[in-house]
Amino acid sequence: MAELQGIHARRAALRLLDAVLRRGETLDIAFNGATKDVRKFEDKALARAIAAEVLRWMVDLDGLIDSATKKPLPDDAKVRIVLRMMLAQWLRLQTPPHAVVATGLDLLAGGPKRLAHGVFSTLTKREVALPLAPTLPAEVAARWGDRAASIAAGLADPPPLDLTLRDPAETEHWQVQLSGDSLMPGHLRLARGDNIEKLPGFAEGAWWVQDIAASLPARLLGDGEGRHVLDLCAAPGGKTLQLAAQGWKVTALDISKRRLELLKSNLKRTGLAASTVRADALTWEPKHQFDAILLDAPCTATGTARRHPDVLHRIGARQIEEMAELQAALLDRAKGWLKPGGIFVYATCSLEREEGEDQTSAVDLAPLPIGLENLPAGLEPTAEGWLRTDPGMLGEVGGLDGFFIARWGT
Known part of the structure; x- marks a missing residue:
């Protein structure tokens, strides 16, 4: 039987989240091991995007999950982690619900598929939405005090790609070559999502990511x-x-x-x-x-x-x-x-x-x-x-x- 398209990326995302939430690893350290069986650049990027959006919005995702269950699921229950992934794909990555269900439930082989399907279906029927800014974990919000709301607003989306130029005098040249914006000489800002090593100027060392x-x-x-x-x-x-x-x-x-x-x-x-x-x-x-x-x-x-x-x-x-x-x-x-x-x-x-x-x-x-x-x-x-x-x-x-x-x- 052929494997479901996109399932490798979802399995890698699940491994990433387990490494961060259970073992306390960083996303960067966990990434290579979690994606070692994923061949395509696009699938590796998707695995990281799913894991990152879960971590970015986890307090709000958990609130939605808890609103659709009779009693709270354990924080470390696999079904909760998979539901977080399903909701992040639907609400943040604009993945169609039918694709979310197909790949999400496959992660729960031998587990509570019916529960996950029921919770996700309930939330899609309600047409739930996330707030404009992620809710910070209580301990983090307390640490950051009166800065917390502003910081949270800045965390709503992954950042653009910033480059530092080897020669600031070439700022305008590379701005045209890379279709970027510049906030000061020697700096360029590009939309995220490109394979960095394939961009003009990388091989010749005209810039670096920073x-x-x-x-x-x-x-x-x-x-x-x-x-x-x-x-x-x-x-x-x-x-x-x-x-x-x-x-x-x-x-x-x-x-x-x-x-x-x-x-x-x-x-x-x-x-x-x-x-x-x-x-x-x-x-x-x-x-x-x-x-x-x-x-x-x-x-x-x-x-x-x-x-x-x-x-x-x-x-x-x-x-x-x-x-x-x-x-x-x-x-x-x-x-x-x-x-x-x-x-x-x-x-x-x-x-x-x-x-x-x-x-x-x-x-x-x-x-x-x-x-x-x-x-x-x-x-x-x-x-x-x-x-x-x-x-x-x-x-x-x-x-x-x-x-x-x-x-x-x-």
Whole structure:
């Protein structure tokens, strides 16, 4: 008997959700294993899209499911997870209900197919809908406080594709070639969904994928003019590429062999140069001081929830505390490696104060306030001269990741 069309993608999505919700893995780490039996690029992309939409809208999907059952299904019941997938495909991916039913029920072989079919049919007959913005898990909403509503609005859709150009002077050229928009020189924004490696300019290294918020820390260091910069926790290398393109002599340090290999591959593709060092920044000792240091510190990455909605369900107080301790230790060590007259930039892609604003109090360097001239239109520095971005900002042009960035000098 021939296998149902599209079932491989749905099975992969189910494996992805199990990895995230039961084992606490990230979507990125789980993806290759979950999709190893899926051959087509389109089916791999569909598996991730289904899993991501479930994680993005899970509180609301569960509310719909519970409204159509006599008693709540266990949170980890397979039938609940499959129903979440079915509803996400119908309500978010515009999959016709008959196709949703065919592929969804096949995932419950030997299980409660009748229950799943009944719940889904009830909800389709009611013509239910999701709210304009996803409801955040209660713990997350409490953490983000008065920012929660704005952030949630920015999480409603997956983000567009942002590119950083190797040569900002070619912004208009690549804007035409790739039919993209630009929010500042050296940046392009494309609609999501393309196979990145097949886009013009990829093979020759004219650009790399990087959210516009992630590109701002390196921009704050300006032109290198041959001076030495240390990119701490550098892999997979977007900021290293930026710094090299800006004329810095880059030392790129990271502890991960796999991620450093990716960085080296990106350097080769773009024709840019940097010295790479595999080491633990907490024990490594540099041979000299640096004119600039960029510490894009390891963090909970809650600011990337637009493309990684798994962080809404994996990250809690324990992970935030652990990351904050690591960040404080890295800041304490790295600030001593800066030459007199040097510049230090600290950044995290986290929405948590413990990983951003609260880290600044222990830094005894002179503040170098961030100015409007460093930022795309629509963003403003804080009163302290820091930058705090949230996914709800720049919503009219596609939003951006959540970052905290501060700059100091000696």
